[in-house]
Amino acid sequence: MALLSVEDVVVRFGGLRALSETNLQVEEGRVTGLIGPNGAGKTTCFNVVTGLQEPTSGRVRFDGEDITDKSPFRRARMGIARTFQKLEAFSSLSARDNVLVAAEQRRAWDRSINPKAVTQEILEKVGITEVADYMVGTLPTGTARLVELARALAAGPRALLLDEPSSGLNEEETEEMAKLLRVLVKDGLAVLLVEHDMSFVMGICEYIYVLDFGKIIATGTPAEVQADAAVQAAYLGSAAEVVA
Amino acid sequence: MRLKFKPSTLVAIIAVAVGVLYIINANRGVAPYSVANFGTVIVVGAALGGIYAISAGGLVVTYATTGIFNFAHGAIGCFLAFSYWELHVNRGWPTLLALAAVLLVEAPLLGLLLDKVLMRRLRNAPLVVQLMVTVGLMLTFMGISTTLWKPITPRTTPAFFQGHGVKIGDVTATGHRITTVLVALVIAVLLRVLLYRTRLGISMRAVVDNRNLAGLTGARPSVVSGASWALGCMTAGVAGILIAPETGMVVENLTLVIVIAFAAAAIAQLKSIPMAFVGGMVIGLAKAFTSVFVSFGTDWNYAQEAIPAVILFIAVLFLPQARLETGSVRLTKRTERLTTPKEAFLGACVMVGLVSAWANGWIPWFSGTNFGERTEIWLGRGASFLVFGLIMLSLVPLIGWAGQVSFANFAIAGIGAILFTHFGGQNGSPIGIVLVMLVCAPLGAIVALPALRLKGLYLALATMAFAEFTDKVIVRHPQMLDPSATGRLYKPMKLLGFQMSSDPADRKAFIIFLVIAFAVLFFLLEVLRHTRWARRWIAMSDSPAASATIGVNLITTKVAVFALSGAMAGFAGCMYGLSSGSFRVDSFPLFLGLPLVLLLAVQGVRFPVAAFMGAIGLASFPALFEVLGRPSFLTSVELIGPGIAAIVMVYRPEGSVFYAGRDLAGLLPWRRDAREEKALAVAKERAQDITKDEIGELGLSRPFTIEKVAQLDRALNIADEMLERPTIGMTLDDVEEVTGGAPVG
Ligand SMILES: Nc1ncnc2c1ncn2[C@@H]1O[C@H](COP(=O)(O)OP(=O)(O)O)[C@@H](O)[C@H]1O
Ligand SMILES: [Mg+2]
Numbered sequence: 001m002a003l004l005s006v007e008d009v010v011v012r013f014g015g016l017r018a019l020s021e022t023n024l025q026v027e028e029g030r031v032t033g034l035i036g037p038n039g040a041g042k043t044t045c046f047n048v049v050t051g052l053q054e055p056t057s058g059r060v061r062f063d064g065e066d067i068t069d070k071s072p073f074r075r076a077r078m079g080i081a082r083t084f085q086k087l088e089a090f091s092s093l094s095a096r097d098n099v100l101v102a103a104e105q106r107r108a109w110d111r112s113i114n115p116k117a118v119t120q121e122i123l124e125k126v127g128i129t130e131v132a133d134y135m136v137g138t139l140p141t142g143t144a145r146l147v148e149l150a151r152a153l154a155a156g157p158r159a160l161l162l163d164e165p166s167s168g169l170n171e172e173e174t175e176e177m178a179k180l181l182r183v184l185v186k187d188g189l190a191v192l193l194v195e196h197d198m199s200f201v202m203g204i205c206e207y208i209y210v211l212d213f214g215k216i217i218a219t220g221t222p223a224e225v226q227a228d229a230a231v232q233a234a235y236l237g238s239a240a241e242v243v244a
Numbered sequence: 245m246r247l248k249f250k251p252s253t254l255v256a257i258i259a260v261a262v263g264v265l266y267i268i269n270a271n272r273g274v275a276p277y278s279v280a281n282f283g284t285v286i287v288v289g290a291a292l293g294g295i296y297a298i299s300a301g302g303l304v305v306t307y308a309t310t311g312i313f314n315f316a317h318g319a320i321g322c323f324l325a326f327s328y329w330e331l332h333v334n335r336g337w338p339t340l341l342a343l344a345a346v347l348l349v350e351a352p353l354l355g356l357l358l359d360k361v362l363m364r365r366l367r368n369a370p371l372v373v374q375l376m377v378t379v380g381l382m383l384t385f386m387g388i389s390t391t392l393w394k395p396i397t398p399r400t401t402p403a404f405f406q407g408h409g410v411k412i413g414d415v416t417a418t419g420h421r422i423t424t425v426l427v428a429l430v431i432a433v434l435l436r437v438l439l440y441r442t443r444l445g446i447s448m449r450a451v452v453d454n455r456n457l458a459g460l461t462g463a464r465p466s467v468v469s470g471a472s473w474a475l476g477c478m479t480a481g482v483a484g485i486l487i488a489p490e491t492g493m494v495v496e497n498l499t500l501v502i503v504i505a506f507a508a509a510a511i512a513q514l515k516s517i518p519m520a521f522v523g524g525m526v527i528g529l530a531k532a533f534t535s536v537f538v539s540f541g542t543d544w545n546y547a548q549e550a551i552p553a554v555i556l557f558i559a560v561l562f563l564p565q566a567r568l569e570t571g572s573v574r575l576t577k578r579t580e581r582l583t584t585p586k587e588a589f590l591g592a593c594v595m596v597g598l599v600s601a602w603a604n605g606w607i608p609w610f611s612g613t614n615f616g617e618r619t620e621i622w623l624g625r626g627a628s629f630l631v632f633g634l635i636m637l638s639l640v641p642l643i644g645w646a647g648q649v650s651f652a653n654f655a656i657a658g659i660g661a662i663l664f665t666h667f668g669g670q671n672g673s674p675i676g677i678v679l680v681m682l683v684c685a686p687l688g689a690i691v692a693l694p695a696l697r698l699k700g701l702y703l704a705l706a707t708m709a710f711a712e713f714t715d716k717v718i719v720r721h722p723q724m725l726d727p728s729a730t731g732r733l734y735k736p737m738k739l740l741g742f743q744m745s746s747d748p749a750d751r752k753a754f755i756i757f758l759v760i761a762f763a764v765l766f767f768l769l770e771v772l773r774h775t776r777w778a779r780r781w782i783a784m785s786d787s788p789a790a791s792a793t794i795g796v797n798l799i800t801t802k803v804a805v806f807a808l809s810g811a812m813a814g815f816a817g818c819m820y821g822l823s824s825g826s827f828r829v830d831s832f833p834l835f836l837g838l839p840l841v842l843l844l845a846v847q848g849v850r851f852p853v854a855a856f857m858g859a860i861g862l863a864s865f866p867a868l869f870e871v872l873g874r875p876s877f878l879t880s881v882e883l884i885g886p887g888i889a890a891i892v893m894v895y896r897p898e899g900s901v902f903y904a905g906r907d908l909a910g911l912l913p914w915r916r917d918a919r920e921e922k923a924l925a926v927a928k929e930r931a932q933d934i935t936k937d938e939i940g941e942l943g944l945s946r947p948f949t950i951e952k953v954a955q956l957d958r959a960l961n962i963a964d965e966m967l968e969r970p971t972i973g974m975t976l977d978d979v980e981e982v983t984g985g986a987p988v989g
Contacts, residue, residue: 050793052568072568076795084570088790090783092850101783102794104776109795115776138924148790155794 001064003028003190004049004080004159009058011044011214018044020214021058026159031181031191033205033222035198037234040211042194043085046161049192050082051075062159077109079158083148083165085194091137095128095147098136102154110156118154126150127176142168149177159190166197178204202226210234253562260558273539283415285532291421293528294428295487299501300508300520301435302479307514308439309448309472312366313701315378318502319385320477321484322495324351326393328485329401329493339404343485351481355474363473364466365894371700373897375649376845379838380890382499386835387884389495399493401485424486431479432521438475439517448472496835503712503834506705507556513563514701523559527552543723546716553709553716557694560706565697568789581909581917588770588852592763595856599759602626603752623751625866627823630758631816633859635837636844637765637852638812643841644850645778646805647785649700652691652707653813654837655714660684660817661827662724665733669821672735677818681811688810689803696802711834720829733826746825758819762856765812769852781805842890848899857901 002025047053051072103115405419508523668676736745847854
């Protein structure tokens with residue numbers, strides 16, 4: 001059974017259906033992709049999973065438990081962490097403190113860890129030790145995104161949701177991130193990835209969901225999805241983006 | 245409107261209803277429930293309600309169209325009402341001409357000016373800065389009105405259509421009151437039509453969410469926000485002019501109408517014009533009903549005036565839980581290095597040294613003035629400035645770190661001061677201080693509790709209402725403060741052989757005790773700043789959504805900081821009691837507490853040392869007075885100064901301690917880090933200025949639901965794709981490469 005599953009979720013904003021009966025499953029030990037044109041509902045889906053957006057109907061299950069009515073912090077304590085498409089780093093804390101806050105918080109439910117050591121380890125893993133003592137507000141956007149990733153990892157997640165993590169990163173850094181994600185999933189982490197950089201997505205995801213106007217229009221392996229006619233139609237309007 | 249009641253909501257509604265009925269029944273006055281009396285209630289209530297509705301409508305319009313909640317709304321109305329008095333009564337202009345001059349010329353011009361100079365820059369500022377600037381504006385307008393129209397002269401404005409009226413049964417509805425109700429209705433309908441049916445109105449609402457979106461409607465954003473403020477000032481003026489005959493031409497009374505308008509606006513969830521109208525009417529009728537049918541008795545003499553505050557609390561209780569918004573994190577431009585405990589200890593020693601040196605007469609400056617010679621008066625003042633400094637210190641973790649803007653701490657200190665008379669202060673026992681702190685800590689949390697699930701703005705409103713409630717009801721109850729008690733309420737407190745009290749002989753020891761207490765608390769706060777508690781508070785303030793998604797329980801985290809702040813305010817209150825010696829029932833007005841918050845913010849609300857600078861700032865006015873030989877212009881400067889200082893925060897949002905600290909540290913040869921960080925911040929600032937327009941508008945949240953806006957949404961989706969992210973990401977990176985120096989991980 002999947003670690004995280006979204007079942008028949010509907011989200012309405014007034015007349016707009018941002019998600020309509022969306023279903024998806026995220027398994028441990030692999031990267032699952034969620035792609036689709038702008039405004040398709042990907043971020044909304046993340047918000048529903050992490051509890052920031054109450055769904056109009058439908059359920060969210062994590063580790064077999066129905067978490068639809070749980071508040072965001074309880075979901076985090078169960079092991080769901082995320083990054084944000086629009087930066088949500090703690091901009092007046094240093095990069096190190098951003099990560100440390102999450103590690104210290106994790107001690108509330110996991111007594112075995114040493115927050116300072118965990119922080120140092122994660123800063124190294126993500127490769128931001130050099131800027132660790134700068135305030136995040138003064139860092140370039142791409143670097144601040146890495147801080148967000150480090151912070152999410154410090155919460156000790158079992159499922160990690162990444163919302164366009166490569167935007168603001170250059171090619172080399174994107175490659176680094178792909179490497180890091182491979183290591184993480186090898187250790188059993190479940191990753192759900194929203195991303196516009198198609199070579200990144202196709203290179204790392206084992207399974208992909210394609211969302212358009214709130215509906216899943218295709219699912220499958222990267223090869224299957226790329227061959228899908230509906231997907232090509234959905235992306236036709238923003239072909240430039242796929243190339244970029 | 246969809247009404248969905250959870251069982252808990254239903255229980256709460258019933259509980260509130262039963263409570264209200266019980267209070268009405270227990271305080272039943274002599275007036276029978278007759279048709280005539282109800283007639284009076286409706287006539288009086290509707291007229292009052294009309295004014296509140298106009299005021300609330302104006303608040304809601306500016307908030308819905310600019311995203312800024314204008315605390316100065318009442319003070320602007322007051323200023324315009326005085327302008328009307330000047331033209332109409334003092335200079336004898338005909339009614340219509342004076343009205344036109346004030347409402348159609350002065351008010352819109354004032355609105356445009358405010359928009360151009362302040363509000364437009366405030367749009368993307370953090371809530372703390374928005375609040376400080378508009379509250380500062382409120383104090384400024386109060387100061388200007390008091391300076392231009394000295395309160396010594398009694399003034400009245402004539403009611404409209406005097407001598408006319410309609411007799412309905414036994415009740416006469418005066419011409420003024422009928423006018424009020426009609427004007428309120430017309431304004432509500434006009435505002436609603438303007439916002440929902442006209443092109444300008446739709447652009448106005450769109451501006452709040454997205455400037456580019458507004459651009460799509462063809463309107464220039466600057467025109468739209470100018471129009472919003474002009475409109476806001478006009479409605480403020482109408483309300484001010486209409487209410488002046490009811491409250492009298494008193495600056496405080498006219499300004500305090502704002503607290504009532506807050507309550508009506510909260511009922512409208514800050515967005516619905518019709519509900520603002522309903523809210524205004526509910527409050528007007530409730531006030532009229534209680535004044536006719538309810539007699540609160542001598543113990544609760546002023547309860548009547550606290551009705552709006554109570555209604556605000558109830559409204560806040562029933563508001564739906566706020567979503568955790570994302571996408572509002574601002575990339576701050578500042579950099580900072582934390583003060584180390586060693587530096588903090590040195591700082592604490594300097595504070596103690598400076599103040600004790602002054603109190604002992606070791607500083608020879610200003611000799612020949614009362615200030616320099618440390619007369620009894622000056623030693624007394626010194627003590628109270630330190631007490632105010634303690635209150636400011638209590639706000640640093642709350643506002644500065646956790647980002648919770650509370651205006652309640654002065655009221656909590658007031659309650660603490662009075663409780664201290666019951667808990668040992670009257671015997672000179674210091675144990676009472678601990679008891680007071682134990683009461684004030686949960687008090688701070690309880691005051692905040694209803695507003696914690698809501699947007700930060702509601703917390704500011706609710707705490708302001710609590711300050712008003714404390715002033716009007718709590719401290720005026722004879723069990724709290726016996727109004728007939730004269731003389732000292734406190735015995736001198738004995739500690740290590742020293743006596744501390746407001747007695748001239750004890751003042752020096754007391755000042756030294758105060759500054760030591762201040763320095764200890766300052767040092768402890770600086771140490772606390774390095775702990776996980778402070779880190780978590782700051783994280784929560786920077787991004788509540790991200791905090792929640794790493795497992796932070798926002799409610800308990802907030803409650804903890806409110807409790808800490810409440811305990812500190814309680815301690816300050818005990819000291820306030822000791823330094824004042826006695827209080828009157830009107831010693832704790834809302835307007836005395838507000839400047840403290842502003843002064844702290846101006847100095848830099850995130851830094852404990854700002855509280856000390858704030859205390860010095862408070863002292864500087866009367867000190868200048870002495871040193872310059874009591875020039876009269878300083879009186880108005882003292883009235884207007886704190887407000888102006890707060891307004892300047894638009895341009896210097898971090899507070900002077902921050903800028904001074906950054907620039908001075910860079911001068912020290914061994915602080916290379918300070919120079920580096922400043923260079924980084926400046927580079928980043930430049931990069932942001934260049935790409936601001938593009939970056940700021942990405943990512944959309946559009947809560948509007950009606951047809952027209954749905955069309956706009958569709959239009960926007962296209963634009964959204966044209967503005968695709970990669971181009972913008974590249975712009976930012978390019979800029980950073982050009983400016984250089986920015987480290988990349
Ligand atoms: N808070 C909100 N209120 C109204 N509409 C929203 C809100 N958040 C998102 N939307 C709309 O929902 C749709 C899906 O948005 P989103 O999930 O951000 O898409 P994606 O992340 O796939 O680009 C968009 O049309 C967006 O405008
Ligand atoms: Mg998105």
